[in-house]
Amino acid sequence: MIERELWHPVVASMHLRDEPVAVALLGESLVLWREPGHDGAPGVVHAWADRCPHRGAKLSLGRVLHHLHGSRLECPYHGWQFGGDAAVAPTGAACGRCVHVPAAPAFEPPASHSATVFEALERHGLVWVRLERPDLSQLPAALSQPPAFEPWSDPVWRQLIGGPYEVQTSAPRLVENFLDLSHFGFVHEGWLGARSHAQVETGRVEEGAHGLQANDCRAWQPRAYAGASGGGWVAYRYTVPHPFAAILRKDAAEGDPVSNAIALFIRPDGPEACTAWFAMATLGDLSDDEELRAFQDAVFAQDRPVVESQQPKALPIGRDGPAVEVHSPADRMSAAYRRYLLRLGVTLGVC
Ligand code: FES
Ligand SMILES: [Fe+2]
Numbered sequence: 001m002i003e004r005e006l007w008h009p010v011v012a013s014m015h016l017r018d019e020p021v022a023v024a025l026l027g028e029s030l031v032l033w034r035e036p037g038h039d040g041a042p043g044v045v046h047a048w049a050d051r052c053p054h055r056g057a058k059l060s061l062g063r064v065l066h067h068l069h070g071s072r073l074e075c076p077y078h079g080w081q082f083g084g085d086a087a088v089a090p091t092g093a094a095c096g097r098c099v100h101v102p103a104a105p106a107f108e109p110p111a112s113h114s115a116t117v118f119e120a121l122e123r124h125g126l127v128w129v130r131l132e133r134p135d136l137s138q139l140p141a142a143l144s145q146p147p148a149f150e151p152w153s154d155p156v157w158r159q160l161i162g163g164p165y166e167v168q169t170s171a172p173r174l175v176e177n178f179l180d181l182s183h184f185g186f187v188h189e190g191w192l193g194a195r196s197h198a199q200v201e202t203g204r205v206e207e208g209a210h211g212l213q214a215n216d217c218r219a220w221q222p223r224a225y226a227g228a229s230g231g232g233w234v235a236y237r238y239t240v241p242h243p244f245a246a247i248l249r250k251d252a253a254e255g256d257p258v259s260n261a262i263a264l265f266i267r268p269d270g271p272e273a274c275t276a277w278f279a280m281a282t283l284g285d286l287s288d289d290e291e292l293r294a295f296q297d298a299v300f301a302q303d304r305p306v307v308e309s310q311q312p313k314a315l316p317i318g319r320d321g322p323a324v325e326v327h328s329p330a331d332r333m334s335a336a337y338r339r340y341l342l343r344l345g346v347t348l349g350v351c
Helices: 085-091 171-179 289-309 329-344
Strands: 008-012 021-025 028-034 044-048 063-067 070-074 082-083 099-102 117-122 126-130 157-168 204-208 211-221 232-242 245-250 260-271 273-285
Touching: 008 021, 008 028, 008 157, 008 260, 021 260, 028 126, 044 126, 070 085, 082 085, 085 099, 117 245, 157 289, 171 232, 171 245, 171 260, 171 273, 171 289, 204 329, 211 329, 232 329, 273 289
Parallel strands: none
Antiparallel strands: 008 126, 021 028, 028 044, 044 117, 063 070, 070 082, 082 099, 117 126, 157 273, 204 211, 211 232, 232 245, 245 260, 260 273
């Protein structure tokens, strides 16, 4: 299952502090926790199975303990303590090893007394996890890392995270909605489009080493940019660098001083539920962070009822037989996205 070998966002970095956090990823229950930082730098993050190896209690109901010799996660049931990196380093044991059993303090737990540990890292304001190490000879190289999102590493751009949005549909349905220009005039009438200007240009779609790319996509917008006095055609570029991520870029144009890059990053909780964030990078936009977030929240609130109404919730890509949905020439990008998922062998949230 390729999805288990990919990096997925699980929580916004700013929402993982002193307390453990429980999340679902690909149907697995995980506990996320963070060690204390040093000199103002945030501490390292951990992602473990949310199940104590002693009697199966949820570790996310426990506490993070800060010791002189490194941090530990304490199980809520019998108080067993499992070590983070520094807590186990002096013994040479691996992260996740039980280091203390309060009811039997002289007992030295063997390696079998360990939490299940997954790889975790931080990128683009989010914590990312993968459940299995991939066979690198099989996986496209670009997918062995979290998706690239250049404006996020460039300090010239203003960066912020919107979300999380918990959505009752599959991650592929949500990606396809993000790539779809032709709903603007209906779902976002007066905001991102107008019924009277519903025609779109889908541009060229190409697949390369870094996923899908579409340039020169155009839609008519009633207010083409903040401060615009009227409507106009707006050009977008899209990339799909990962089965459950998509990036939209709008560059500043004549008379339009604003450049925007918005990355949709999605945690596939299970086949029919997902959690999404927007990583936004802007240049030249005078709105403050709260206004930008409020705009995304409002736009997403318009998408949600329609996207959650789509049946089946799995995206029909023709994996289980003939595809049951039909296309028009305006759907070039979503048709390419469906072929991309089929070619990669994605199984979650598709049919
Ligand atoms: S179930 Fe975790 S310490 Fe007993
Ligand atoms: Fe939308």
